[in-house]
Amino acid sequence: MALPTHASTLERVWHRAYQVICALIFLFLIAPILIVIPLSFNAEPYFTFTEGMLKLDPEAYSTRWYDLLLTFGMQAPEAPRDGNWWSDAWENAQWINAAKNSVIIGFFSTLVATALGTLAALGLSRPEMPFRRAIMAVLISPMIVPIIITATGLFFFYSKTGLANSYAGIILAHATLGIPFVIITVTATLVGFDHSLTRAAASLGASPSKTFFSITLPLILPGVISGALFAFVTSFDEVVVVLFIAAHDQQTIPRQMWNGIREQISPAILSVATLLVIISIALLTTVELLRRRSERLRGLSPG
Amino acid sequence: MADMTADVAQMRGSQEKLTTADGKPLKVALAAAQARSKRRAFYLVAPLLFFVLLTFVVPIGQMLHQSVYNPDFVYKTDVTTKETTPIMVNLRNWFDENPRGTEPEEAAYEALAKDLVVLREVKAAGIAGTRINYERSGSRSLFTKSARKAKKLEAPYKEALLDVDDEWADPTVWAAMRNASSAYTMNFYLAAIDKARAVDGSVEAVDEKRKLYVKLFMRTLMLSILITFLTFVLGYPIAHMLATLPLRYSNLLMILVLLPFWTSLLVRTTSWMVLLQSQGVVNDALVGTGLLADENRIQMMYNQIGTIIAMTHILLPFMVLPLYSVMRPINPSYVRAARSLGATSWTAFRRIYFPQTIPGIGAGALLVFILAVGYYITPALVGGADGQLISNLIAFHMTKSLNWSLAAALAGLLLAGILVLYWLYDLLIGIDNLKLG
Incomplete structure (x- = not known):
């Protein structure tokens, strides 16, 4: 908001103050996320900048906490770093195992959430859909209902049905939590979707599935991918349900972090946090690019 | 567009009956087509709706059921075989026959003593005691201790049980057992708003230091x-x-x-x-x-x-x-x-x-x-x-x-x-x- 040339001194001062206030709020938003990055390279087991770090002394920085992520839980962490060492790390390092579990659970729950969610969003965005509002409210509710209530319910349900302590149980639960995000992003892409395109395809003799795969899907794909990424992040970041229904040996990254924070917080947590921040930056960039592409495809923005 | 056609059809309906190419009245054909597209839209949503009902709505329903249902004082479920054995049968009968506020006499103590023997046999004294403990703290040990000695109890049962622990004479224990004797109860909701049932069955606030x-x-x-x-x-x-x-x-x-x-x-x-x-x-x-x-x-x-x-x-x-x-x-x-x-x-x-x-x-x-x-x-x-x-x-x-x-x-x-x-x-x-x- 540019200030007009006829603004009074008071207005100029206020405008400047407003900009400073906004800058401070933006700092409040972003600083806590970025602060963990330099701190994760701390050579000392502290959570603050040591004097050496402030003087940019290279000695005060190290990658020891990242190294700890690899070696923690290994059988022979001191062995020379050859192929055997790496396979030992791959097999036994706790954080690597947690990451493997998180990726497997995240992948399958995303698959379920995206497939079912996209299909449902197609139905929901049809004007003739019956009970649209009520059904939408039910499908979005996993996002609104506090996670502790969902986890409590799943705990009772799974202990009766035998899904407790199983990967299938966690995947189903995480898929449920991711579904609202898929529905929201895909229905948002379907707003303003030109239905005459599908009618044109049908009138040219395409079967409904052919129409879906070669006309509808390419157009809504950015929304579907954004939704899938949201669903993946939801699963990748979820800890409460896992704490309630997973077995002891089913560690995931957030669960391992949770334990680490509650028991003995070490800078190793900060190095995990840094890696997660980098992942979230990558995901955000992807989603932003997709959103712009989608707007361009649908002719909503000039460039 | 469909609505417009319907309007036009209605407007003309008085003059002549519009039909589709195969001779069906237009109104009927249109209604059928609209119903079909409604169904189609619903079929797209149905799998997800079913999924969310199963993995979200049903579990929450089960949680709500758990909030009004606690059978720990009614039957014991074996962890491995899933078999359920009724417990506290005699005492529950006594509660059914005698209204709230009846002074527990020898018959009540006899029922309790018999039930304690069963508790000992099916190893449910801890669970049943915990259930009573929710309503009146300090009751769990009373149950485990008494169940251990249950076999040796002899008539007159009242004296015998009071010999084991004179807390059995406390009317709050009996009120708590009466509350727990039916599996369906609103008492947990009462507890959640810092209320409890008094000995005479009325709802009252819990003491100041337990309000939380x-x-x-x-x-x-x-x-x-x-x-x-x-x-x-x-x-x-x-x-x-x-x-x-x-x-x-x-x-x-x-x-x-x-x-x-x-x-x-x-x-x-x-x-x-x-x-x-x-x-x-x-x-x-x-x-x-x-x-x-x-x-x-x-x-x-x-x-x-x-x-x-x-x-x-x-x-x-x-x-x-x-x-x-x-x-x-x-x-x-x-x-x-x-x-x-x-x-x-x-x-x-x-x-x-x-x-x-x-x-x-x-x-x-x-x-x-x-x-x-x-x-x-x-x-x-x-x-x-x-x-x-x-x-x-x-x-x-x-x-x-x-x-x-x-x-x-x-x-x-x-x-x-x-x-x-x-x-x-x-x-x-x-x-x-x-x-x-």
Whole structure:
């Protein structure tokens, strides 16, 4: 908001103050996320900048906490770093195992959430859909209902049905939590979707599935991918349900972090946090690019 | 288009009957086609609806069932064989035959003694005692101790049981057993609002020092209101800046709002722990610049301040995004018109700009409030003792005290509140307008 040339001194001062206030709020938003990055390279087991770090002394920085992520839980962490060492790390390092579990659970729950969610969003965005509002409210509710209530319910349900302590149980639960995000992003892409395109395809003799795969899907794909990424992040970041229904040996990254924070917080947590921040930056960039592409495809923005 | 055809058909219906090519009346054919497309739309949604019902609605229903149903004093379920054995049969019969307030006489004690023998045989004394313990603390050991000696008890049973422990003469024990003797009970909801049944069956408040839950509900409510207000105060200026800057710049600044949104909750909570610790970055910076003496480092973590700061930060994007989407389309010429008509910039903001942003404030505030009321992770990690919210207590009863029915009752009350707010949100804003970035 540019200030007009006829603004009074008071207005100029206020405008400047407003900009400073906004800058401070933006700092409040972003600083806590970025602060963990330099701190994760701390050579000392502290959570603050040591004097050496402030003087940019290279000695005060190290990658020891990242190294700890690899070696923690290994059988022979001191062995020379050859192929055997790496396979030992791959097999036994706790954080690597947690990451493997998180990726497997995240992948399958995303698959379920995206497939079912996209299909449902197609139905929901049809004007003739019956009970649209009520059904939408039910499908979005996993996002609104506090996670502790969902986890409590799943705990009772799974202990009766035998899904407790199983990967299938966690995947189903995480898929449920991711579904609202898929529905929201895909229905948002379907707003303003030109239905005459599908009618044109049908009138040219395409079967409904052919129409879906070669006309509808390419157009809504950015929304579907954004939704899938949201669903993946939801699963990748979820800890409460896992704490309630997973077995002891089913560690995931957030669960391992949770334990680490509650028991003995070490800078190793900060190095995990840094890696997660980098992942979230990558995901955000992807989603932003997709959103712009989608707007361009649908002719909503000039460039 | 379909509606228009229907209208036309109706208009002409009086004059001549319109038919489709195969001779069906147009009205019937149209109704069939519309029903078909309705069904088709529904079939697309059906698999997901079924999935969510199964993995979400049914579990929550089961939780609500657990909140009014606790059979621990009615039958014992074997862990491995899943077989159920009725327990306390004689005593329950006695309760059925004698109304509340009857002084337990020899027949009652005899029934109890027989049931204690059964408890010992099926190894259920601990579970049944725990069930009574929920209503009257200190009862578990009474049951385990008496069940151990149950076989040796002989008539007259009243004296024999009072010999084992004279607590059996306490009318509150008998009232608690009567309460527990039916599996369906509202007592856990009573407990969740700091009430209990007195000996005569009336509802009364528990003693002052055991009152806990209402206070915690109130604290959750107050903290959520405060956090919602803080996100509004912080969110409004930056949403305004984002909405008024040219798109090129605002898209860049928007990243600063969206990145926290995409970052793991645990990462953001960890960051605040690092910042707010007494040996953390904020305190170090204050001490380093001489604003604070080393010995008065501020305690900002493991108390309410920690919960408030971290939750405000985490929920801020949920306020900024709805505000932004309302502010962006506001036409700047209204404010300019007000200014040209002589309004000061404050008046123009207060009378012209602000009223147009109220829908965004409503949407953001309701969303932040709904999310804040049910928060668990952040208060659990940075909250300490007095920064805990109701969710933390639910988790405590689920994982530590194992009083699942009470946890379910607390969750039921929280859920009821959330659903009312959710309904309000749908009514005022519409779920369709929920946007993510």
